[in-house]
Amino acid sequence: MSRAVRFAPLVLLVLLLAGLVWRLATPEDTTIHSKLEGRPVPAFALPAALPTKPGLGSADLTGQPRLVNIFASWCVPCITEVRVLQQLKNRGVVVDGIAVRDRREDVANFLAQNGDPYERIGSDSQSRVQIALGSSGVPESFIVDGNGVIRDQHIGPIEATDVPMILSKLEQAR
Amino acid sequence: MIAETGLAALWLATALAALQFVLMVVALRTEVAVGRAMRSIAVVQGALTLLSFAMLLLVFARSDMSVALVFENSHSAKPFIYKVAGAWGNHEGSMLLWVTVLSVAGACLGLLSRRTSERTVVAALGSQAALALGFYAFLLIASNPFARLDPAPAEGRGLNPLLQDPGLAFHPPTLYLGYVGLSVAFSLAVGALLTGQVDSRLARAMRPWVLGAWIFLTLGSTGGSYWAYYELGWGGWWFWDPVENASLMPWLAATALLHSISVLAARGALKAWTMMLAVIAFSMSMVGTFLVRSGVLTSVHAFAIDPERGTFLLALLAIYVGAAFTLFALRGATLKEGAPFELISRETGLVINNLLLSVVLGIVFLGTLYPLFVEAVSGEKLSVGAPYFNSVAGPLALVLTGLVGIGPLLAWRREQRPVLKRLTVPALLGATALVMTIILAPGIGILPRLGLTLAAYLAAASILPLIGRNPLRAPLATWGMVVAHFGLAIALAGMAANAAFTSERLAVVKPGETLSVGPWLVQLQGVTPAAGKNWTAIEGELRATRGEGPVTLKPQTRYFSDPPTETNEAAIDTFWNGQLYTVIGKPDPWGGWQVRLWWKPFVTLIWVGGALVALGGALAFLGHVWLRRRRERQWRRELYA
Numbered sequence: 001m002s003r004a005v006r007f008a009p010l011v012l013l014v015l016l017l018a019g020l021v022w023r024l025a026t027p028e029d030t031t032i033h034s035k036l037e038g039r040p041v042p043a044f045a046l047p048a049a050l051p052t053k054p055g056l057g058s059a060d061l062t063g064q065p066r067l068v069n070i071f072a073s074w075c076v077p078c079i080t081e082v083r084v085l086q087q088l089k090n091r092g093v094v095v096d097g098i099a100v101r102d103r104r105e106d107v108a109n110f111l112a113q114n115g116d117p118y119e120r121i122g123s124d125s126q127s128r129v130q131i132a133l134g135s136s137g138v139p140e141s142f143i144v145d146g147n148g149v150i151r152d153q154h155i156g157p158i159e160a161t162d163v164p165m166i167l168s169k170l171e172q173a174r
Numbered sequence: 175m176i177a178e179t180g181l182a183a184l185w186l187a188t189a190l191a192a193l194q195f196v197l198m199v200v201a202l203r204t205e206v207a208v209g210r211a212m213r214s215i216a217v218v219q220g221a222l223t224l225l226s227f228a229m230l231l232l233v234f235a236r237s238d239m240s241v242a243l244v245f246e247n248s249h250s251a252k253p254f255i256y257k258v259a260g261a262w263g264n265h266e267g268s269m270l271l272w273v274t275v276l277s278v279a280g281a282c283l284g285l286l287s288r289r290t291s292e293r294t295v296v297a298a299l300g301s302q303a304a305l306a307l308g309f310y311a312f313l314l315i316a317s318n319p320f321a322r323l324d325p326a327p328a329e330g331r332g333l334n335p336l337l338q339d340p341g342l343a344f345h346p347p348t349l350y351l352g353y354v355g356l357s358v359a360f361s362l363a364v365g366a367l368l369t370g371q372v373d374s375r376l377a378r379a380m381r382p383w384v385l386g387a388w389i390f391l392t393l394g395s396t397g398g399s400y401w402a403y404y405e406l407g408w409g410g411w412w413f414w415d416p417v418e419n420a421s422l423m424p425w426l427a428a429t430a431l432l433h434s435i436s437v438l439a440a441r442g443a444l445k446a447w448t449m450m451l452a453v454i455a456f457s458m459s460m461v462g463t464f465l466v467r468s469g470v471l472t473s474v475h476a477f478a479i480d481p482e483r484g485t486f487l488l489a490l491l492a493i494y495v496g497a498a499f500t501l502f503a504l505r506g507a508t509l510k511e512g513a514p515f516e517l518i519s520r521e522t523g524l525v526i527n528n529l530l531l532s533v534v535l536g537i538v539f540l541g542t543l544y545p546l547f548v549e550a551v552s553g554e555k556l557s558v559g560a561p562y563f564n565s566v567a568g569p570l571a572l573v574l575t576g577l578v579g580i581g582p583l584l585a586w587r588r589e590q591r592p593v594l595k596r597l598t599v600p601a602l603l604g605a606t607a608l609v610m611t612i613i614l615a616p617g618i619g620i621l622p623r624l625g626l627t628l629a630a631y632l633a634a635a636s637i638l639p640l641i642g643r644n645p646l647r648a649p650l651a652t653w654g655m656v657v658a659h660f661g662l663a664i665a666l667a668g669m670a671a672n673a674a675f676t677s678e679r680l681a682v683v684k685p686g687e688t689l690s691v692g693p694w695l696v697q698l699q700g701v702t703p704a705a706g707k708n709w710t711a712i713e714g715e716l717r718a719t720r721g722e723g724p725v726t727l728k729p730q731t732r733y734f735s736d737p738p739t740e741t742n743e744a745a746i747d748t749f750w751n752g753q754l755y756t757v758i759g760k761p762d763p764w765g766g767w768q769v770r771l772w773w774k775p776f777v778t779l780i781w782v783g784g785a786l787v788a789l790g791g792a793l794a795f796l797g798h799v800w801l802r803r804r805r806e807r808q809w810r811r812e813l814y815a
Contacts, residue, residue, distance in 0.1 A: 006506040009450065010499040016461075017492050019543065022550045023470045024484045074682075076760060 035134060036150045041068075041142075042132040046122025049099040049107050056096050056122030061148045065173035066094045067166065068142045069118070069158075070130055072102050073110035075138040081157035082110075085117040088163060093170060097121040100130050100138055141166075145173035177241050177320040180229030184270075184320075187222040187277060188310040190215050191303040198300020201293075202368060209292045212299045213284035219306070220281025227274040230319055234261040240326030243267060243319050249332040251708045259343040260333045265467065265483075266319035268346055272463065273309045275354040280306060283358050283383075289802075290362070290379040291371050298358075298365030305357055308490040316486050335709070335734040335741050341401035349394030353424060353459040355387030359431065360456035363449045364498055367505045372445045374512075377438035380452065382798055384435060388428045389791040395421050396784030407742035407757045409772045411672070411780055414563045419542045420462030423535055427455035430531040433524050440586060442512030443521060446502075447528070449509070453498045458535075460491050470546070516588040523581035530574045537567045568621050575628045575666060578659050579635030596638055604631030611674075618674040625670030632663035650797030658790025665783025671776035682766040692773030693720040694754060701758070701767055709734045714758035714767060716745070729758040753777050 036042075045057035054060075061068070069085060071078040085095050097118040099107050107121070124130055133142065134153070143152040143166070151173045158166060194215045201208045230243075235258050239245045247264045248257055262268045280302035287295050313319065362380045366372045398421065403411045412418060431451040437444045464470075468484025515521035541558045548554055579600055583593045607630035611623050636659035640648055677692040688697040699715040711730040718725050727745035734741065747754045752775035759768030 003507075006503040009454075010496070010503055013492075013495055013499055016543070017488065017496075019547050019550055020464070020470060020488055023546050024468065024481055024488065074762065076762065079763070 037152065039150060041144055041148050041150055042129075044122075044129045044132060046098065046124055046129060049097070049102065049121040049123035050104065050111075053118065054120045056098060056120045058148060060096070060120060061144045063146055064094060065143060065145050065151070065170045066096055067170065068096045068098065068144055070098045070100055070124075070133070070135050070138055070140045070142075072100045072138045073106040074102070077157040078110075078139045079114050080159075081139050082114045082117060084158050084160050084163065086115045087160070088158075088166065089117040091163075091167065093167070094119050098124050098129060100124050100127055143169050143173055176229050176232050176236075176238070177322065180226040180233075181318070181320040183222045183226040183229070184310065184314060187219045187226070188307065188314065190219040190222070191277075191306045191310060194219065194303035195300050195307060198296055198303065201296045202300075207292075209296050212296055216277075216284035216299050216302070217281045219303075220278040223270075223274045223277040227270055230261050230267060230270055231258055233320075234258055234267075237330065238326075239328065239330050240322055240324070242321045242323045245323055245327050245330045247333050248330040249708065250329060252333060252338070253707055255340070255343060256333060256338045260337070262346050263333055263337045263342050266313070266317045268350075269309070269313055269317050269467070270319050271347065272350055272354055273306065273313060275350050276302070276309060276357055277306050279355055279358050279383075280361075283361070287379055289806075290376055291369065293369045294362070294365045294371050294376065296365070297368040298361040301361035301364040302357065305361070305494060308493065312483075312486050312490065316483050332708075332734070332737045334737070335732065335739045336405060338708075338734070339401065339405055341397070341405060345394060345398045345401055348390050348397060349421060352387045352389075352391030352394050352428075353421075353462065355383065355390060356424060356428060356456040356459055358383040359387070359452040360498065363452035364501060367449060367498075367501045370505065370508055372438075372449060372509055374439050374442045377435050377448065378798075378802070381432075381435050381439060382795060384428060384431050384452075384455075385791055385795045385798065388425070388432055389788050389795065391421070391425045391428060392784060392788040392791060395425055396781050396788065399784070400781050404744055404746055405741075407744045407770075409676075409678070409744075409755050409757075409770075409774070411777070414541070414558075414560050416542050417462075417466050419538050420458075420465050423538055423542075424455055424458040424462060426531050426535040426538065427451060427458050430528045430535070431455050433527050433531075437521055437524050438512070441515065441521060443515065444525070444528075445509045445511060446506050449506075450502060451528075453495070453502065457491075457495045457498070460487075460494065464488060464491050465542075513587070515586075518584065518589045520581065520584040520586050520589070523577070523584050526577060527574065527581060530570055530577070534567050534570050534574070537570070538563065541566075564621065572621070572624050572628055575632055575662065578662065579632050579638075582636075582639045582655060582659070597635055600631045600633075600635035600638070603634045604628065606630070615674060622670040622674035625666055626674070629663045629667035629670060632666070633660060636660040636663055650800065651794045652797075654790045654792070654794025654797055656790070657793055658787045661783045661786025661788075661790055663783070664779050664786055665781075668776055668779025668781075668783055672774050672780065675775040676777075677773045679769075679771045681769060682762055683769050684764075684766045689769065689771060691754075691771040692752075692775070694718050694771075694773055695720065696754075696756070696769075696771055698767065698769060699726075701761075704730060706732075711743070712758070714756075714769065716756055716769070718747070718754055718756075725754070727754065727756045729756045731758055731760075748778060751775055 041058045041061055043058045045059070046055050048055035067088065071082070089095050095117045097120070099121055102123065122129070139157050141154040141158055142150050145151050152169050154166070194212055197208045197212050200206060233241045233244055234248060237244060237248055237250045237257060243264060243266050248260050252260070262271045280299065283302060284299055359380050362376065362383070366376050399411050402413070431448065434444050434448045434451055438448045464484070464487045467487055470484060541562050544558050545556055548556055579597060580593065583596055604627045608623070608627040611618065611626050637656055639652055640656055679689050679691045681689055683689060683698045685698050685700045688695055690696070696716050696718045699717050701712055701714050704711045704713040709732045711732040713728050713730045716727045716729070718727060725747050727747055729745035730743040732741050732743055742757050742759070745756045752773060755772040755774060757770040759770065761767050
């Protein structure tokens with residue numbers, strides 16, 4: 001057995017240990033950052049989910065920073081979230097909605113029961129826009145600045161404790 | 175007083191381990207005969223850690239909340255069995271169990287190894303003491319299980335409800351017997367490298383240890399797989415979670431070692447390779463322990479994320495594996511290879527087996543640690559999951575299964591008979607299975623199809639070593655091999671059938687509504703509350719029919735109060751041809767319930783096969799031990815004749 005072969009395990013071990021030491025020294029950052037942060041919203045135009053409100057398209061996302069909320073009437077966490085969105089709206093935030101895989105009467109029912117903070121609601125019946133936005137579930141929310149650039153992705157329901165964070169992110173997006 | 179006794183026993187054991195190690199150094203430098211002293215010390219050391227572990231069990235059984243560990247992981251309202259099993263359902267307790275197995279294994283080595291050269295045993299006992307010393311230090315400095323709280327709290331915080339299952343009582347101890355049992359093979363290899371006595375005698379002494387550890391590893395992984403399958407409610411039996419891989423890697427290394435040891439024992443060949451494998455097998459156990467205990471990889475099992483403990487364990491890993499690899503690099507050159515063999519021979523077969531197992535081990539190792547290295551080098555985050563492992567390790571594992579049918583038919587040194595001819599019947603069976611899957615199930619994936627084919631072939635091929643001779647006169651070890659290889663075929667059939675034919679339904683249903691899954695019609699009868707000693711639950715009642723009489727399943731969502739947690743208790747009904755697996759989830763606001771159903775044809779074969787593999791190991795173990803006894807008696811008779 002040659003010298004090189006005999007020392008190979010030792011060299012591999014040193015490499016492994018170096019990797020593990022590095023990991024212990026720099027603990028993993030488990031926050032998920034969206035790949036789309038800093039990029040413009042992909043182009044889309046969704047039909048209105050309700051007859052009483054306009055639909056939502058990427059062209060509408062201009063002017064001032066907006067919160068785009070992906071929700072569904074069949075989603076249980078969305079019920080608690082929609083109340084928090086109402087608080088945000090009361091503090092001057094423009095909230096737009098994308099209803100995923102939903103029926104018109106179900107959305108109307110959901111909003112009648114739980115309150116309606118949305119300025120516009122697009123109906124994404126096949127989850128196409130949801131997938132284009134890189135969202136994997138409901139609810140999720142995106143902060144979009146006045147130029148239509150995604151500034152932040154929030155996975156899961158926005159809770160009452162998240163309100164100050166969302167407000168400050170919207171302020172930064174100005 | 176009980177906790178203090180446990181701690182004192184641990185300190186005494188530490189002192190004895192230090193003494194044992196010093197004696198080894200003295201013995202290797204001089205010619206002083208310390209063998210008997212070292213054996214006695216090893217036995218007392220083992221007894222002391224056993225005492226310490228018994229004290230931990232006692233404080234848990236008595237719910238002594240003045241002990242910090244009991245307060246954090248127990249609750250007076252918990253059923254008694256989980257109070258006791260809770261002793262190892264946490265970091266400190268499980269490390270104490272780990273160390274207990276390590277030193278009891280050392281004690282057994284001292285008691286039982288009479289036939290290896292005395293110098294090698296002395297060196298091995300020294301190595302075992304060095305291992306124990308590091309882990310004692312880890313317990314005493316960074317993970318004291320006996321620390322007290324003053325004043326004592328009135329009530330404990332409770333045990334993670336996922337662990338409140340009979341699985342906790344057997345899974346960690348079984349797996350630890352396997353993990354840590356490999357330490358003896360490690361120490362014997364280190365001892366033999368130190369004394370330069372790597373020969374077939376060493377291999378025969380090492381074999382029962384490897385076999386024993388391997389049996390427990392097989393049982394531990396198989397049982398753990400079933401536990402995760404029914405407890406987590408995900409319906410899967412293997413998730414390629416880093417911690418599952420941590421138990422698979424020592425198993426792969428031990429399986430390779432088991433096969434290469436037989437070459438060393440029978441033919442005196444593959445010396446350096448076998449020593450390397452013996453070192454790697456236990457190193458993989460330590461890597462696994464490190465991965466689980468340091469929390470460097472995100473996993474369902476990582477319940478103690480603590481950089482200080484991680485650093486300590488990493489230092490131990492570096493010292494022990496580094497020392498063993500250095501020893502190998504320095505002494506490897508002195509190992510002379512044994513008897514030569516021809517290209518077509520059992521030796522070649524076992525070398526190929528070892529190569530394939532090592533490559534699979536490398537693939538799993540790489541996949542488990544790859545995300546870490548990519549992030550270290552490029553800063554990019556990624557995760558490696560089932561698609562990588564299945565598509566890279568899967569085909570190799572199938573090639574290996576194909577060869578398992580051939581290897582045992584080959585003769586040592588040189589095979590001249592036409593072996594392939596004996597495989598006609600198995601090959602025909604495999605071909606029949608292939609044609610049948612193509613006709614009856616044209617849509618299934620390539621890996622499951624090949625899996626079913628090879629399972630049919632191997633089930634027949636594995637029993638060939640018993641054909642053409644009187645099976646009752648075949649050695650027990652041969653029976654062991656046949657049963658283990660047959661078990662592999664059974665497990666493979668289960669995995670392939672599960673991958674190919676599982677049907678799954680996820681739907682929201684109202685009471686009275688019916689869903690179909692596979693051949694079953696399942697009706698939700700109703701949902702009612704239920705309660706146990708420390709939980710409340712909602713329980714669904716499902717009525718399932720398929721032609722014959724209906725069966726009732728009652729899956730639950732349980733809410734545990736201490737600590738407040740929610741778990742899914744799947745309801746599973748087993749039939750000869752598969753399992754019906756049901757889970758009840760959340761209600762929706764309109765009176766519907768999430769229900770998840772699986773029909774998993776022949777899934778139970780996975781664990782039946784795993785159990786058969788372990789049974790084969792047990793038969794081989796008995797065979798080797800019994801053979802050794804008989805040889806020893808014969809040898810004595812000749813000596814005194």
